[in-house]
Amino acid sequence: MKKKQEFDPFAPANRVNRVEVSPFVFSRVVSKIESKREEKSYREELGWKGAMLGSGAKSVGLSLNVTWIFAALVVVFLEVMVIRGALQGPNTGDIASAELMGDFLNQTEQLYDHEN
Amino acid sequence: MQSLEEIYRQHVHRVYNIALNHLRNVEDAEEVVQDVFLAVHEKGMQFEGKSSLGTWIYRIAVNRSLDKLKLRGAQKRGWGVLQYFDVFTQWVPQQDTEFNHPGVALEYKEELKQWFGWIDCLPEKQRTALILVRMEGLEISEAAQILGTTEKAVESLLGRARKNLVKFSQKSEGK
Numbered sequence: 001m002k003k004k005q006e007f008d009p010f011a012p013a014n015r016v017n018r019v020e021v022s023p024f025v026f027s028r029v030v031s032k033i034e035s036k037r038e039e040k041s042y043r044e045e046l047g048w049k050g051a052m053l054g055s056g057a058k059s060v061g062l063s064l065n066v067t068w069i070f071a072a073l074v075v076v077f078l079e080v081m082v083i084r085g086a087l088q089g090p091n092t093g094d095i096a097s098a099e100l101m102g103d104f105l106n107q108t109e110q111l112y113d114h115e116n
Numbered sequence: 117m118q119s120l121e122e123i124y125r126q127h128v129h130r131v132y133n134i135a136l137n138h139l140r141n142v143e144d145a146e147e148v149v150q151d152v153f154l155a156v157h158e159k160g161m162q163f164e165g166k167s168s169l170g171t172w173i174y175r176i177a178v179n180r181s182l183d184k185l186k187l188r189g190a191q192k193r194g195w196g197v198l199q200y201f202d203v204f205t206q207w208v209p210q211q212d213t214e215f216n217h218p219g220v221a222l223e224y225k226e227e228l229k230q231w232f233g234w235i236d237c238l239p240e241k242q243r244t245a246l247i248l249v250r251m252e253g254l255e256i257s258e259a260a261q262i263l264g265t266t267e268k269a270v271e272s273l274l275g276r277a278r279k280n281l282v283k284f285s286q287k288s289e290g291k
Contacts, residue, residue, distance in 0.1 A: 015228060021128050025146050026124055028146075
């Protein structure tokens with residue numbers, strides 16, 4: 001009896017050829033190394049100030065991130081305030097002002113009564 | 117002691133192919149190659165000699181490729197928004213990475229695109245074991261060292277990868 005040929009799921013791997021890397025990649029690696037070296041020697045030349053400059057550059061990036069996160073939190077807070085305000089409705093303000101006016105009127109009336 | 121250029125000439129071919137088979141994109145694979153040899157230059161002093169230099173370099177290549185894949189996955193899922201907080205420094209606009217594998221002949225492109233799609237669905241270690249052993253032709257012992265595991269574990273990873281690929285192919289035939 002003829003046996004059904006078994007599917008080999010790894011067989012397609014044999015159809016993938018090996019590839020040569022572009023000859024320019026090494027020069028890119030070297031230029032990256034050189035630029036890093038230059039950056040390092042520049043910092044060393046500047047000495048203490050250079051080191052501060054380096055750490056300053058990092059902290060600027062960090063503070064930029066913190067600023068963005070803070071700004072986002074402020075926006076969320078304001079949104080929450082607006083939504084809460086909208087949910088409470090416009091009546092709250094009216095009642096408060098009516099009470100305030102009521103007190104004021106009462107006091108005026110009392111003053112009027114007192115004077116007369 | 118070997119110079120960086122000598123080390124590069126000796127290992128770049130395999131590093132590039134490991135990256136290319138993980139990422140299937142020439143630009144991404146070349147970036148990984150640059151990162152790997154930059155790391156070799158910078159961390160060369162940290163190489164303890166516990167494994168061979170090649171194994172150490174290929175391990176870096178595998179890790180960098182997987183990192184890039186994760187980044188790509190995160191960008192696809194929309195987590196790229198988080199990168200927005202790295203604003204103006206490292207933000208790169210999202211791009212759909214195309215299947216760009218120069219080692220795949222045109223007549224096999226569609227078939228292999230599907231096959232690589234299945235490989236992408238495999239767990240990370242199974243995928244890497246398959247690439248290292250079946251595509252790169254490394255010995256199981258060498259793959260085990262790169263993956264930081266035992267030879268038996270690599271064999272078992274390959275076995276599970278095989279089963280999963282059969283499942284995927286059956287599913288796609290059933291459609």
